[in-house]
Amino acid sequence: MATLRYGSPRDCQIEARYAGTRDTTVVLSLGVNDAGYCGRLSDGQAELQPQQDGNVSLQIFDRLGTRADSGTLQRIP
Numbered sequence: 001m002a003t004l005r006y007g008s009p010r011d012c013q014i015e016a017r018y019a020g021t022r023d024t025t026v027v028l029s030l031g032v033n034d035a036g037y038c039g040r041l042s043d044g045q046a047e048l049q050p051q052q053d054g055n056v057s058l059q060i061f062d063r064l065g066t067r068a069d070s071g072t073l074q075r076i077p
Contacts, residue, residue: 002028012037012039013033013038016029022047056073058070058072
């Protein structure tokens with residue numbers, strides 16, 4: 001389990017649980033949170049996909065499958 005945390009102005013958090021893999025993509029199921037921006041993400045999914053440079057791309061989808069957010073996770077030595 002992981003927690004996605006948003007700072008101000010969104011200021012909310014939502015739990016993400018492992019839901020399986022699709023090729024090299026890890027799929028996470030997002031929990032339920034009715035607080036502000038995270039309410040939009042409730043029952044959605046997050047996808048983590050490794051990149052060739054060692055980073056991981058993150059895409060977050062709402063319950064309708066619309067991409068709501070994205071970013072890159074970088075390894076810092």
